Amino acid sequence: MTNLTSLTLAAALEGMAQKQFSSAELTDAFLHAIDKANPHLNAFVVVTADKARAAAKASDERRAKGEAGPLEGAPLGIKDLFCTEGVRTTACSGVLGEFTPTYESTVTANLFRDGALMLGKLNMDEFAMGSSNETSKFGPVVSPWRRGNEDAKLTPGGSSGGSASAVSADLCLGATATDTGGSIRQPAAFTGTVGIKPTYGRCSRWGIVAFASSLDQAGPIAKTVEDSAMLLQSMAGHDAKDSTSLPDALPDFRAACSRSIKGMTIGVPDEYRMDGMPAEIEALWQQGIEWAKDAGAKIKKISLKHTKYALPTYYIVAPAEASSNLARYDGMRYGARVAGKDLAATYEQTRASGFGAEVQRRILIGTYVLSAGYYDAYYLRAQKVRQRIAQDFRDAFADVDAILTPATPSAAFALGERSGDPVQMYLNDIFTVTANLAGLPGLALPAAVDANGLPLGLQVIGRALDEESVFAVSAALEKAANFATKPKVWWA
Amino acid sequence: MSIDEKTVRKVAKLARLALPEERVAPMAAELNGIMAWIEQLNEVDIEGVEPMTSAVEGASLPMREDVVTDGDNPERVLKNAPKAEDGFFVVPKVVE
Numbered sequence: 001m002t003n004l005t006s007l008t009l010a011a012a013l014e015g016m017a018q019k020q021f022s023s024a025e026l027t028d029a030f031l032h033a034i035d036k037a038n039p040h041l042n043a044f045v046v047v048t049a050d051k052a053r054a055a056a057k058a059s060d061e062r063r064a065k066g067e068a069g070p071l072e073g074a075p076l077g078i079k080d081l082f083c084t085e086g087v088r089t090t091a092c093s094g095v096l097g098e099f100t101p102t103y104e105s106t107v108t109a110n111l112f113r114d115g116a117l118m119l120g121k122l123n124m125d126e127f128a129m130g131s132s133n134e135t136s137k138f139g140p141v142v143s144p145w146r147r148g149n150e151d152a153k154l155t156p157g158g159s160s161g162g163s164a165s166a167v168s169a170d171l172c173l174g175a176t177a178t179d180t181g182g183s184i185r186q187p188a189a190f191t192g193t194v195g196i197k198p199t200y201g202r203c204s205r206w207g208i209v210a211f212a213s214s215l216d217q218a219g220p221i222a223k224t225v226e227d228s229a230m231l232l233q234s235m236a237g238h239d240a241k242d243s244t245s246l247p248d249a250l251p252d253f254r255a256a257c258s259r260s261i262k263g264m265t266i267g268v269p270d271e272y273r274m275d276g277m278p279a280e281i282e283a284l285w286q287q288g289i290e291w292a293k294d295a296g297a298k299i300k301k302i303s304l305k306h307t308k309y310a311l312p313t314y315y316i317v318a319p320a321e322a323s324s325n326l327a328r329y330d331g332m333r334y335g336a337r338v339a340g341k342d343l344a345a346t347y348e349q350t351r352a353s354g355f356g357a358e359v360q361r362r363i364l365i366g367t368y369v370l371s372a373g374y375y376d377a378y379y380l381r382a383q384k385v386r387q388r389i390a391q392d393f394r395d396a397f398a399d400v401d402a403i404l405t406p407a408t409p410s411a412a413f414a415l416g417e418r419s420g421d422p423v424q425m426y427l428n429d430i431f432t433v434t435a436n437l438a439g440l441p442g443l444a445l446p447a448a449v450d451a452n453g454l455p456l457g458l459q460v461i462g463r464a465l466d467e468e469s470v471f472a473v474s475a476a477l478e479k480a481a482n483f484a485t486k487p488k489v490w491w492a
Numbered sequence: 493m494s495i496d497e498k499t500v501r502k503v504a505k506l507a508r509l510a511l512p513e514e515r516v517a518p519m520a521a522e523l524n525g526i527m528a529w530i531e532q533l534n535e536v537d538i539e540g541v542e543p544m545t546s547a548v549e550g551a552s553l554p555m556r557e558d559v560v561t562d563g564d565n566p567e568r569v570l571k572n573a574p575k576a577e578d579g580f581f582v583v584p585k586v587v588e
Contacts (some may be wrong), residue, residue: 336574464548
């Protein structure tokens, strides 16, 4: 019964079902691990130890009465973007002050309904705007991974860096995350974990702090493809409180993980071969293609010809929607108010002192592209290019069942290494952002380590509402990759 | 299209963000760096393309009955207010 924290979600649920250990014991083990690791990794911004212990005790009682839910007793981490009743929720921004919701987000409520419990709130880039977790008000998250024997602090990626770092370092069984341009998949790829962004509308956005509403989707970061399927099963589902929530019935995601991919056709897009991409990423991609072939899939070259325009399109659409969503932070109804000489000055100073530099930059870009005279030139044009990008995928999916790409253009980098140039930072999401623009499901899974021993990920993209094919292909690749490397424990 | 300092001040005003004078020029440079990169969208042929307004094709926004389903809970609504009194938000004076 040693090392409860290194179990997968599936194994931990099985262990509790077999009475090998209780949720109380498992929860204690994680709280102990968090105590030791968090001063080094900064993954949690709130640890709700008492609530977690009480929830574990209640869970053990439910199990004893034969009322165990599908995730009964599973201790999870919750990204600080999800509103949690009675627990501070700030999106890691100063502007929200000590905001403590009086309601629960639909996604977390769904997880708790199914028996899961929360260990605490996870660090992230402010309002989910970032790819390295360096824009958090609470300071950057540190990855548990290191380059060879160096002790330079690496980024776990972003914006769900706390989620990725915590899952990778065995500080929780799994975590919630959100993905607007790659914020689940890029950190998963950087930390050797699995992350899926489902089809837009699968998970309710109700109670999730809004960034860019037409792109934001919740999903899990987990240790295995199967674990991610089990978590998504609970997180997803129709919710009348989100008008963009899809009414479609949920298939059995876990069952899809053991589906054969024999006879499936997998597309490989030429346009994802980028100039200056490390040879290791190219080799990993080729390896993934071979694994898919070995599992009986057919490979087909496809063209997604507007790929290079996806990031510039995103950097109009996302800031425009963000500038509109973030207009609500006026210091009147919640958050930290900074008084000025009149109402306008109070708004301006509240927002200037509450928002960090990257968020302010994006609000200004969004306001600019939506301002009188520029709307057609920028926002309308971007929404038309977005249609082109979505059409490329629709055309491709006429011939293929899933698409295989690298998850990121590089392995994790050191904190501070890329924070000087916003555009360089934005390029992190070059392979992931297309699925957000087209509303498609995408999953990142660990497939290899580079020469420095850092994880590299593959991405599987599916048709809208076809997460099942994504899980089937990902599980087949996971099996072939047999990725078992864990970061060396230096933090405890 | 390059963003000058006057435009930065105007946009900051529209966004209700106090921008210290010494940040105006650096911000103009940062925004121009990003906007110059975005200009490549002008290469795309968008003739006859409908702007994308729904992330999932065919998904339409449902209508619901126009009835009250929540509310009557002033304590919860005011719980996080920076200033509240007698069941109201307290805001700076806006009329003389």
